Structures are given as C-alpha cells and as structure tokens.
Amino acid sequence: xxxxxxxxxxxxxxxxxxxxxxxxxxxxxxxxxxxxxxxxxxxxxxxxxxxxxxxxxxxxxxxxxxxxxxxxxxxxxxxxxxxxxxxxxxxxxxxxxxxxxxxxxxxxxxxxxxxxxxxxxxxxxxxxxxxxxxxxxxxxxxxxxxxxxxxxxxxxxxxxxxxxxxxxxxxxxxxxxxxxxxxxxxxxxxxxxxxxxxxxxxxxxxxxxxxxxxxxxxxxxxxxxxxxxxxxxxxxxxxxxxxxxxxxxxxxxxxxxxxxxxxxxxxxxxxxxxxxxxxxxxxxxxxxxxxxxxxxxxxxxxxxxxxxxxxxxxxxxxxxxxxxxxxxxxxxxxxxxxxxxxxxxxxxxxxxxxxxxxxxxxxxxxxxxxxxxxxxxxxxxxx
Amino acid sequence: xxxxxxxxxxxxxxxxxxxxxxxxxxxxxxxxxxxxxxxxxxxxxxxxxxxxxxxxxxxxxxxxxxxxxxxxxxxxxxxxxxxxxxxxxxxxxxxxxxxxxxxxxxxxxxxxxxxxxxxxxxxxxxxxxxxxxxxxxxxxxxxxxxxxxxxxxxxxxxxxxxxxxxxxxxxxxxxxxxxxxxxxxxxxxxxxxxxxxxxxxxxxxxxxxxxxxxxxxxxxxxxxxxxxxxxxxxxxxxxxxxxxxxxxxxxxxxxxxxxxxxxxxxxxxxxxxxxxxxxxxxxxxxxxxxxxxxxxxxxxxxxxxxxxxxxxxxxxxxxxxxxxxxxxxxxxxxxxxxxxxxxxxxxxxxxxxxxxxxxxxxxxxxxxxxxxxxxxxxxxxxxxxxxxxxxxxxxxx
Numbered sequence: 001x002x003x004x005x006x007x008x009x010x011x012x013x014x015x016x017x018x019x020x021x022x023x024x025x026x027x028x029x030x031x032x033x034x035x036x037x038x039x040x041x042x043x044x045x046x047x048x049x050x051x052x053x054x055x056x057x058x059x060x061x062x063x064x065x066x067x068x069x070x071x072x073x074x075x076x077x078x079x080x081x082x083x084x085x086x087x088x089x090x091x092x093x094x095x096x097x098x099x100x101x102x103x104x105x106x107x108x109x110x111x112x113x114x115x116x117x118x119x120x121x122x123x124x125x126x127x128x129x130x131x132x133x134x135x136x137x138x139x140x141x142x143x144x145x146x147x148x149x150x151x152x153x154x155x156x157x158x159x160x161x162x163x164x165x166x167x168x169x170x171x172x173x174x175x176x177x178x179x180x181x182x183x184x185x186x187x188x189x190x191x192x193x194x195x196x197x198x199x200x201x202x203x204x205x206x207x208x209x210x211x212x213x214x215x216x217x218x219x220x221x222x223x224x225x226x227x228x229x230x231x232x233x234x235x236x237x238x239x240x241x242x243x244x245x246x247x248x249x250x251x252x253x254x255x256x257x258x259x260x261x262x263x264x265x266x267x268x269x270x271x272x273x274x275x276x277x278x279x280x281x282x283x284x285x286x287x288x289x290x291x292x293x294x295x296x297x298x299x300x301x302x303x304x305x306x307x308x309x310x311x312x313x314x315x316x317x318x319x320x321x322x323x324x325x326x327x328x329x330x331x332x333x334x335x336x337x338x339x340x341x342x343x344x345x346x347x348x349x350x351x352x353x354x355x356x357x358x359x360x361x362x363x364x365x366x367x368x369x370x371x372x373x374x375x376x377x378x379x380x381x382x383x
Numbered sequence: 384x385x386x387x388x389x390x391x392x393x394x395x396x397x398x399x400x401x402x403x404x405x406x407x408x409x410x411x412x413x414x415x416x417x418x419x420x421x422x423x424x425x426x427x428x429x430x431x432x433x434x435x436x437x438x439x440x441x442x443x444x445x446x447x448x449x450x451x452x453x454x455x456x457x458x459x460x461x462x463x464x465x466x467x468x469x470x471x472x473x474x475x476x477x478x479x480x481x482x483x484x485x486x487x488x489x490x491x492x493x494x495x496x497x498x499x500x501x502x503x504x505x506x507x508x509x510x511x512x513x514x515x516x517x518x519x520x521x522x523x524x525x526x527x528x529x530x531x532x533x534x535x536x537x538x539x540x541x542x543x544x545x546x547x548x549x550x551x552x553x554x555x556x557x558x559x560x561x562x563x564x565x566x567x568x569x570x571x572x573x574x575x576x577x578x579x580x581x582x583x584x585x586x587x588x589x590x591x592x593x594x595x596x597x598x599x600x601x602x603x604x605x606x607x608x609x610x611x612x613x614x615x616x617x618x619x620x621x622x623x624x625x626x627x628x629x630x631x632x633x634x635x636x637x638x639x640x641x642x643x644x645x646x647x648x649x650x651x652x653x654x655x656x657x658x659x660x661x662x663x664x665x666x667x668x669x670x671x672x673x674x675x676x677x678x679x680x681x682x683x684x685x686x687x688x689x690x691x692x693x694x695x696x697x698x699x700x701x702x703x704x705x706x707x708x709x710x711x712x713x714x715x716x717x718x719x720x721x722x723x724x725x726x727x728x729x730x731x732x733x734x735x736x737x738x739x740x741x742x743x744x745x746x747x748x749x750x751x752x753x754x755x756x757x758x759x760x761x762x763x764x765x766x767x768x769x770x771x772x773x774x775x776x777x778x779x780x
Binding site: 284373 | 679685686688770774
C-alpha cells in the first residue's frame with residue numbers, strides 16, 4: 001500500500017489544480033453564494049467536470065467509469081478543497097458506491113452510467129438528526145401490498161436540491177441503534193408523498209430536508225436484502241468519508257499557506273508578526289498536524305485501491321482520516337482567523353469561507369467524536 | 384550494466400548465509416551491542432554477526448577500504464541497506480562515532496586523523512560519547528564555556544560536559560570546546576577528539592527522577608589533548624557541529640527503520656485496567672482519550688512509512704524529518720499520561736512485590752519519558768526549527 005501519489009495521480013492532480021484555478025477559483029464560490037445559486041453549484045462547471053472524467057474515476061469501465069482508483073479520486077478532492085469548489089462530486093461518489101455495492105443489475109444499469117455521465121443526480125438521504133448517526137435510522141418502511149410504505153424525514157441531505165432520485169436508509173425492523181433492520185431504497189423524485197425543502201448552511205452549498213408521507217414504492221426499489229443494508233451503507237459512507245477528509249486536507253493546506261504569507265508580510269511593532277515566537281510555534285504545530293493528516297488521508301484512500309484490505313481495515317483507516325483531517329482542518333481554520341486578527345473576521349477575506357466549508361465537511365458523515373468511537377470499535381474486532 | 388544486480392544477488396546470498404536467525408527481527412532494548420574497546424555480547428550469535436560484518440568492512444559500508452570501510456558506492460550501499468531491511472537484519476552494533484563523527488572526519492579530518500581514528504572505528508573498537516551540552520549551555524549550545532587553552536603542541540582542557548550518554552562506558556569523546564572567548568560566541572568554538580582515559584578526566588553518572596540513568600556529567604581538570612586531535616580548523620567547530628547533527632538526524636531516521644517495538648501498546652493494555660464494557664463516566668472519558676492518543680500514534684507511524692517512501696522516490700523529506708522528533712516524543716508523553724490515569728495508584732509504585740514488573744517498568748518509563756522532549760533539541764527548539772527552516776518564518780529581532 002503506497003502512501004504517495006503515483007506519477008499518473010500526480011499528473012491528474014496538476015491538471016485538476018490548473019483547471020480549478022482557471023474555472024473555479026474561490027471568487028467563483030463567493031459569487032455562487034452572493035447570487036444564491038439554486039443548486040449551490042454552477043451547472044456549466046459541473047458539465048466540464050463530467051467531461052474531464054472525474055465522475056468516472058472510482059467506477060469500473062463496464063458502467064462507464066475510468067477505474068482509476070480512490071487515490072486518484074482523493075487527489076481531485078484535495079484540489080477541489082483548495083479552491084472550495086462546489087459540485088455534486090460527493091454524492092456521485094457515495095451514491096455511486098452504494099449502487100455499485102448493493103444495487104441490483106437493473107438498478108445499476110438504470111442509474112450508474114447516467115450518474116457518471118452527469119445526466120442524473122442521486123442524493124443519499126441518511127441522517128435524521130443534527131449529528132451523523134446512521135445506526136439511529138428510524139424512517140419507517142412497512143410492507144404494503146407487494147411493495148413498501150415509507151414514512152419519516154431526513155435532514156442535511158447533501159446535493160438533495162434538484163436530485164433526480166434519492167437513496168434512503170430506512171428501518172424495516174428493530175429500533176434506533178440496531179444494525180439489523182436497516183434497509184436501503186431508491187426512490188425517484190416526484191414520487192407521491194415526497195417533499196423536499198432546501199436547508200441553508202454556512203457553506204452555501206446544496207443541502208435539503210426530505211419528508212416522506214405514505215410514500216409507496218415497489219419491491220424493486222429495495223437495494224440488497226431487506227434489513228441487511230447497514231454493512232454496505234457503511235462501506236459506501238467510508239468512501240465518502242475518505243473523500244471529505246481529502247477535501248478538508250486540501251482546504252486546510254491552502255488556508256495554512258495563505259496564513260503563512262500573512263505572517264510574513266503583516267507588520268506590527270515594526271516587525272513581521274511571523275517573527276514572534278508565540279505565533280511561530282503555533283504555526284509549526286499546524287504544519288505538524290497537516291503532515292500527520294496527509295499520511296492518514298493517503299492511507300485511507302490507498303486502502304480502497306488495495307484488494308487485500310477488507311471492510312474493517314478500510315473503515316478503520318477512513319475513520320482515522322476523517323478524524324485527523326477534520327480536527328486538523330478545524331484547528332488550522334480557527335488559527336487562520338485568529339492570526340489574521342480583525343480582518344480575519346470580515347467577510348471580505350476568504351478565510352471565513354474556508355472556515356465555514358471546513359465546519360460543514362467536518363460534521364458531514366461523522367465528526368471527531370463519532371470517528372474516534374468508531375475507530376475504537378473497529379479496533380476491538382478480531383483481526 | 385548488470386553490476387549492481389550481481390552485487391544485489393551476492394549481498395543477499397551472503398546475508399542469508401551469515402546473518403544468524405536470532406539476529407533478525409525487531410531488537411529489544413537490552414540487546415543492543417555497543418562497539419568499543421570492551422565489547423559485550425549477550426550471545427554467541429551476537430558475536431558472530433558482529434565479527435562477520437566487521438570483517439566485511441560493513442560497519443561502515445561506504446567508507447573507503449583504506450580506512451577499514453566497505454568501499455561501497457552509494458548505489459551499492461543502498462542495495463546493502465535494502466537487503467538488510469528485507470531480511471530484517473539487526474544492526475550488528477550501535478556506534479555513535481561511526482554514524483556521527485565518522486562522516487565529519489572523512490570530510491574535514493587530516494590524513495593522520497583518518498588513519499588513527501577511522502580505522503579502529505571501522506573495526507568497532509572505539510566507543511564514542513558526545514560532549515556538547517554544559518550546565519549553562521543547553522538549548523543555547525553556543526554559550527558553552529569548557530575551554531581548550533593553547534599550550535604549544537597540545538591544548539589544556541578545563542570545564543565540564545553534561546548529559547553525556549554512556550560517558551562512563553565510552554573510550555573517546557568528541558567535544559565542542561571554546562578556543563576563543565573574544566569573538567562572537569559561535570566563532571570561537573572548536574571540535575576536538577579526546578581519550579576518556581586521559582589524566583584529569585572524571586565521570587559521574589547522573590541519577591534522574593526515574594532512578595539510575597545512562598547520562599553522565601564529565602569533568603575536565605587540566606586535561607592535555609594533543610593538537611593533532613583538533614578536527615577541522617581552529618574555531619571552525621560550530622560549522623562542523625551542525626554538519627554532525629545533520630548526520631545524527633540521518634542516522635536516527637535509519638535507526639527508525641529498525642524502530643524498537645513500542646513498549647506500551649495503549650489500546651492493548653487498557654482493558655486490563657479499564658474493563659471494556661464499563662459504562663462508568665470516568666472510564667468512558669478515559670477510553671475516548673486513549674483512542675484519540677492511539678489514533679495519533681497510528682497517524683505518526685503512517686507518516687514514518689510515508690517519509691520512507693518519499694525519500695526512496697527522491698522527494699524532499701526535510702519538512703517531515705523536522706517534525707518527527709517533536710511528534711514522537713510528545714505522543715509518548717501523552718500516552719504515558721493516559722496510562723498513568725488508567726493504572727491509578729498502580730502506576731505510582733516505586734519498588735516491591737506490591738506491583739508487577741510491568742507496572743514498575745511503566746512508572747520508570749513514564750518518568751524517563753520527560754527526558755525525551757528535552758534531550759536532542761527540546762520540543763521548543765524543534766518548533767523553532769520547523770518555523771524558521773521549514774515554514775520560512777522570519778527571525779525575531
């Protein structure tokens with residue numbers, strides 16, 4: 001398992017960096033926010049991203065993918081983090097992975113190629129409360145006729161606005177906290193009883209609330225076996241967690257570079273403030289954490305590309321990466337604001353945009369406490 | 384064309400035939416072999432491995448054969464190291480002199496010094512200690528006051544060195560001494576080699592908060608050192624010391640590959656003292672702290688792995704190198720704090736049958752761990768180095 005990018009992955013990252021600098025700089029994200037873009041992203045940019053092939057990176061060629069692996073995908077997420085690029089890439093990864101892991105051949109044929117081609121969008125509707133907790137799923141799915149009736153609600157659904165379909169975690173038996181009884185459904189937008197409303201978060205991206213009132217779906221909407229969805233759901237989430245970790249790493253590295261520049265140029269008491277040891281040591285600590293976070297992120301990405309890594313290994317490394325990158329990015333962004341002083345809290349500076357995106361990415365698919373606890377649980381499993 | 388491949392084949396075959404099975408795999412602390420006038424072996428295999436590597440000249444594989452080295456090219460040296468890693472061969476000996484002073488003598492030493500010092504070093508017959516720190520020159524090393532006064536064909540050395548590891552067991556010391564007190568402090572320092580058996584040298588081991596230690600204070604009372612033992616130019620010692628410390632970092636990173644198994648695995652030890660299923664709030668909080676600590680340790684070990692990979696790929700690893708000591712020593716300290724809390728009073732035993740050997744060892748290791756964030760450049764110095772050399776932040780006024 002290699003913890004560095006290969007020549008090809010490095011080239012992809014360079015291409016992505018040039019593309020994003022030209023087409024999706026931080027100023028473009030600011031504009032999306034100020035113009036209150038409906039989807040939270042720019043459809044024309046999304047089309048170009050799809051044409052570059054990024055959506056196909058983790059998927060097999062048979063469904064229209066590039067089979068280029070998760071390290072390559074992580075390299076792209078890192079670069080998107082650097083410019084805060086908003087796009088539905090995240091939901092392509094998690095929804096695509098879940099379809100690939102749990103979908104029937106019919107579901108895969110119907111959705112995967114369209115997802116990769118950017119023709120359709122599928123959002124994963126998972127959490128029901130403010131803190132990520134997939135085991136706490138209570139959205140009810142009861143058998144009715146030959147199908148199911150779904151009742152309940154989902155919140156903070158990433159890329160939910162304008163989605164063509166929803167992947168839902170529901171409970172067919174048991175109660176919140178039970179691993180057994182979690183079932184997965186694929187429901188098309190426009191199905192009767194389904195209502196969506198946007199949720200406006202600090203990162204100005206695409207988040208939605210979803211309500212289901214007696215939504216009737218056929219049995220063919222089920223992914224995998226009834227009540228047995230959790231394992232595959234968790235594996236798909238781990239891919240998303242690793243990508244979010246890569247995105248946060250890229251964002252934090254960029255923000256740190258900006259802050260270092262400021263420390264070297266801002267003069268107070270007739271000296272650049274970066275010459276003061278109180279700030280030097282704090283900057284050095286940020287750097288140290290960034291180094292450790294990068295190793296954790298690389299290991300998680302590499303695990304998905306390594307056939308010898310089982311789901312437990314991947315999950316443990318994904319939790320490590322999400323935890324370390326999340327804690328580091330939060331720390332670096334707090335320090336960035338503080339070290340910039342007064343200007344750091346103004347909207348004029350991009351520092352705030354980084355802080356806000358990092359906090360949302362940190363909460364998405366599990367914060368530090370969640371992944372710390374999960375890492376411990378996965379470590380205690382027999383090897 | 385195939386010269387290096389042949390060398391690899393020969394080396395592999397030689398190592399397989401000559402490295403005893405018991406000399407492969409991770410090395411426990413107590414099993415280190417220290418080269419010197421009086422080498423101590425704990426087993427016949429240790430002696431065999433030591434002598435075989437010595438006779439190949441492979442204590443110093445890349446030194447010229449005329450000084451007892453192996454005469455290997457950089458490519459061959461890399462192959463030898465890779466093959467030793469592959470077989471998990473232990474280093475046949477630990478020798479500060481070879482790793483740190485040797486390269487400096489090769490670069491700056493006179494021909495006589497090379498013959499007089501390098502040859503016995505290459506045969507593992509000289510154990511060296513380092514005389515840098517003084518009671519009033521720790522982090523601010525350049526303030527050192529041990530003097531070497533010009534007395535014709537020799538120097539007279541007076542003063543004291545402290546925190547000298549194994550000062551009581553070493554044959555020779557390389558030391559920084561003041562040879563000019565009238566100039567800027569860095570510009571009046573010289574590097575000398577001195578025989579620890581010289582009249583006027585006395586050594587006192589230092590007891591630490593953890594008990595006995597390998598640290599010593601060394602005193603010099605009118606010690607005569609021949610001028611031929613001045614290494615490099617007079618008053619040029621500071622530059623040499625910096626070069627020497629670079630070699631230390633290189634050696635430590637090499638040493639890291641044989642890294643000693645971590646003595647205390649937090650997540651493994653914890654259930655013994657904090658029952659796995661316990662729902663007591665204190666236990667839950669402790670488990671969370673322990674997990675975070677173990678996760679940081681995991682991220683560190685991945686970083687060691689990544690640094691090795693990057694170095695082999697020819698990437699610049701100076702930034703990663705600069706964080707390693709800081710991170711590792713602080714993580715060890717944090718781990719001990721958690722273990723201490725988990726064991727409660729059982730971690731506070733000093734001696735006696737009340738406590739298990741493991742518990743007593745933990746207590747001593749915890750107390751000893753305080754030295755780690757101080758010795759070899761305190762954490763604060765490491766942070767300075769990262770800030771200035773890696774991040775390029777400006778010097779203070």
